Amino acid sequence: MSLSVALRHRLPGLTLDIAFEAPPGVTTLFGRSGAGKTTVINAVAGLLRPDAGRIVSGGAVLSDSQTGIWLPPHRRRIGYVFQDARLFPHLSVRQNLTYGRWFNGGRRDADDMARILDLLGIEALLGRRPAALSGGEKQRVAIGRALLSRPRLLLLDEPMAALDEARKAEILPFIERLRDDARVPILHVSHSLSEVARLATTVIAIHDGRVVRAGPTADVLGDPEAVPTMGVRGAGALLTGRVIAHHDDGLSEIALSATRLFLPRVATAPGHTMRVRIAAQDVVLALDRPGAISALNILPATIVTLRQGQGPGVIVQLQSGQDRLLARITRRSADALGLAPGMACFGIVKSVSVAQDDIAPGPRPPRE
Amino acid sequence: MTWLTPQEIDAIALSLRVAFWATLFSLPLAILTAHALARWRFPGRQMLNGLVHLPLILPPVVTGYILLLTFGTRGPVGAFLQDHFGIVLAFRWTGAALAAAIMAFPLMVRAIRLSLDAVDPRLEQAAGTLGASRPWIFATVTLPLMLPGIITGAILAFAKAMGEFGATITFVSNIPGQTQTLPSAIYALIQVPGGESAALRLVLISVAIAMAALLLSEWLSRKAARRVAGA
Numbered sequence: 001m002s003l004s005v006a007l008r009h010r011l012p013g014l015t016l017d018i019a020f021e022a023p024p025g026v027t028t029l030f031g032r033s034g035a036g037k038t039t040v041i042n043a044v045a046g047l048l049r050p051d052a053g054r055i056v057s058g059g060a061v062l063s064d065s066q067t068g069i070w071l072p073p074h075r076r077r078i079g080y081v082f083q084d085a086r087l088f089p090h091l092s093v094r095q096n097l098t099y100g101r102w103f104n105g106g107r108r109d110a111d112d113m114a115r116i117l118d119l120l121g122i123e124a125l126l127g128r129r130p131a132a133l134s135g136g137e138k139q140r141v142a143i144g145r146a147l148l149s150r151p152r153l154l155l156l157d158e159p160m161a162a163l164d165e166a167r168k169a170e171i172l173p174f175i176e177r178l179r180d181d182a183r184v185p186i187l188h189v190s191h192s193l194s195e196v197a198r199l200a201t202t203v204i205a206i207h208d209g210r211v212v213r214a215g216p217t218a219d220v221l222g223d224p225e226a227v228p229t230m231g232v233r234g235a236g237a238l239l240t241g242r243v244i245a246h247h248d249d250g251l252s253e254i255a256l257s258a259t260r261l262f263l264p265r266v267a268t269a270p271g272h273t274m275r276v277r278i279a280a281q282d283v284v285l286a287l288d289r290p291g292a293i294s295a296l297n298i299l300p301a302t303i304v305t306l307r308q309g310q311g312p313g314v315i316v317q318l319q320s321g322q323d324r325l326l327a328r329i330t331r332r333s334a335d336a337l338g339l340a341p342g343m344a345c346f347g348i349v350k351s352v353s354v355a356q357d358d359i360a361p362g363p364r365p366p367r368e
Numbered sequence: 369m370t371w372l373t374p375q376e377i378d379a380i381a382l383s384l385r386v387a388f389w390a391t392l393f394s395l396p397l398a399i400l401t402a403h404a405l406a407r408w409r410f411p412g413r414q415m416l417n418g419l420v421h422l423p424l425i426l427p428p429v430v431t432g433y434i435l436l437l438t439f440g441t442r443g444p445v446g447a448f449l450q451d452h453f454g455i456v457l458a459f460r461w462t463g464a465a466l467a468a469a470i471m472a473f474p475l476m477v478r479a480i481r482l483s484l485d486a487v488d489p490r491l492e493q494a495a496g497t498l499g500a501s502r503p504w505i506f507a508t509v510t511l512p513l514m515l516p517g518i519i520t521g522a523i524l525a526f527a528k529a530m531g532e533f534g535a536t537i538t539f540v541s542n543i544p545g546q547t548q549t550l551p552s553a554i555y556a557l558i559q560v561p562g563g564e565s566a567a568l569r570l571v572l573i574s575v576a577i578a579m580a581a582l583l584l585s586e587w588l589s590r591k592a593a594r595r596v597a598g599a
Binding site for chain 2: 011045046047072073074075076077079082084086088089090099100102103104145149228286
C-alpha cells in the first residue's frame with residue numbers, strides 16, 4: 001500500500017509543482033507555513049481540485065487530470081484529521097466515532113471499535129459532547145472517527161498545531177502507537193522538526209511549492225544539503241539506538257552502532273529501540289579524545305563532508321558507525337582544526353542539551 | 369367559550385388553519401431557497417433574492433392584486449389549476465393560505481439563511497471525507513445545525529401568516545366562515561357601530577396568540593441551540 005502524488009496547482013502567490021511517493025509507514029510533508037503542504041493533502045482528500053496531476057493510492061486512481069478521473073471526497077476512503085478536529089457539535093462522541101460507518105457498508109465491527117477505543121484511550125469519553133472535551137481529547141476522537149471510517153490512507157494535518165505543549169505530549173504517544181499499529185499508511189503534515197524526528201519514517205521536505213528533499217527520515221535529517229530547508233537552528237541528525245539500562249542517577253544508556261549514549265531518563269523500556277534527534281549546534285568537535293571533560297557523550301567519527309553556509313557557519317557531516325551526525329561549527333574553527341573529509345575526530349554532545357521533545361520510541365518496521 | 373360568537377370562533381379557527389398550512393408548505397421551499405441563496409452560485413441569484421424579498425417591500429395590496437391577476441380563476445395559473453386539477457384559490461381559504469405564505473416567505477428565508485451562514489462549511493467537508501455524499505451531508509450535518517434558525521423562521525412565518533391582512537383581503541376578500549381571518553374579522557367589526565367590544569376581544573386573542581408563538585419560538589430555538597452547541 002503506497003501513495004503516489006504528482007500535481008501542479010497555482011495559488012495566489014505560490015505555484016505548486018509537487019511529486020512524491022509515500023511508502024507504508026508515516027510520511028511527513030515538512031515545510032514552513034505557506035509552503036503548500038495543506039494544499040497537497042487537500043488535493044489527496046479531494047477537497048481541492050488541482051490544475052493538473054495524478055494521485056494514486058494503493059492501486060486506486062483518485063484523480064488524473066489526463067483521463068479526467070476525479071473521485072469526490074466521499075468516494076475516496078481517505079480519513080482526514082484536521083488541525084481543528086472538526087467534530088460534529090450536535091452529536092455525541094460515540095455518534096461522531098460511528099458517523100463514517102454509516103457510509104462505508106455499515107459493517108459493525110465490534111473488534112475494530114474496541115481496538116481503536118483502546119488505542120486512543122477514549123472509551124471514557126463516549127457519552128460526552130465535543131464541547132465538553134479538551135483539545136487533546138478532541139484530536140484523539142477525531143483520529144478515532146477517521147480510523148473507524150475504514151480509510152485506505154490517513155491524513156494528519158498538523159494535528160498538534162492547535163495544542164499547547166502539555167496536550168502535545170499527551171497525544172504524541174497515541175500517534176506513535178498508531179504508526180506502529182501500521183494498519184493504515186499515514187500522510188502527515190508538519191512544520192515541527194521534533195514531530196518529524198519522532199513520527200516520520202519518510203520525509204518529504206517542501207519549500208516554495210516544490211519538493212526539495214525526500215527519503216527516509218534519518219537520511220534527510222542527516223543530509224547537510226537539507227539544512228537550509230530545515231533552518232540552521234533547527235537542523236540536526238536522527239540517531240537510532242537501543243535502550244540498555246536506566247541508571248539510578250537519572251540517566252538512560254543507549255547503544256548506538258559505534259558507542260554508548262547517555263541521555264536524561266527516556267520513557268522507552270530497556271531492550272527497545274528509540275530515536276533521538278541531536279541538534280547540529282549542540283555538537284562540539286575535537287580532534288583528540290578529550291580527557292577531563294564534563295560532557296558524557298564522545299562519539300568517535302569520520303568527517304564525510306563540510307558544507308559552507310551563507311554566514312560564518314559550516315555544517316560538518318560525520319559518520320559514526322552506522323549513524324550520521326551533523327555538527328554546526330564556525331568556519332574559523334574548521335580552519336583552525338584543518339578539518340577535511342576523511343579525517344577522524346570526535347563529536348561531543350552534552351547529555352542535558354538533548355531536549356525531551358527530540359527523544360521518542362523508535363518505529364517498528366512496517367508490516368507488509 | 370360562551371363569550372365568543374360562532375363567527376368569531378370561525379375567524380380564529382380559520383386563521384390558525386391558514387397559518388398552519390401556509391407555514392407547512394412554505395418551509396421546505398424556504399430551506400431550499402435559503403440554501404440556494406447562501407451556497408449556490410448561479411446566474412440570476414440576485415434576481416431570486418430580489419423576488420423573494422419583494423413582498424416585504426411592496427404594499428400588501430399590490431401583492432394581493434398580483435395574486436388575483438395570476439391565481440384568479442381567469443389568471444394564467446389560476447385557470448390552469450382549475451382546468452387540470454379543479455383547484456380554486458381565489459376567494460377560498462386556500463387562497464388565504466397562499467397569500468399568507470407569500471407574505472411570510474421572506475421572513476422565513478431570512479431567518480433560515482442566517483442560521484445557514486453560521487454553519488461551518490469545514491464541518492461539511494469533514495463529513496465528506498468520512499464518506500457522506502452531498503445529500504447525506506445536508507441531512508446529517510447542515511440541517512441539524514441550522515435547526516434553531518428553521519424553528520425561528522417557521523414560528524415567525526406562522527405569526528406573520530396569522531396577522532396577514534392586506535394581500536389576503538385583496539386576493540380572497542372577507543367572506544365570514546370562508547375567508548374571514550382574524551385581522552379581517554377585526555377590520556369588519558370596527559367598521560360597524562357597536563362592534564368595538566367584539567373587536568377588542570379579538571384583538572386580545574390576537575395578542576395572546578402572537579405572544580404564545582413568540583415565547584414558544586424563544587424556548588424551542590434556545591433548546592435547539594443548546595443541542596447544536598453540544599452543551
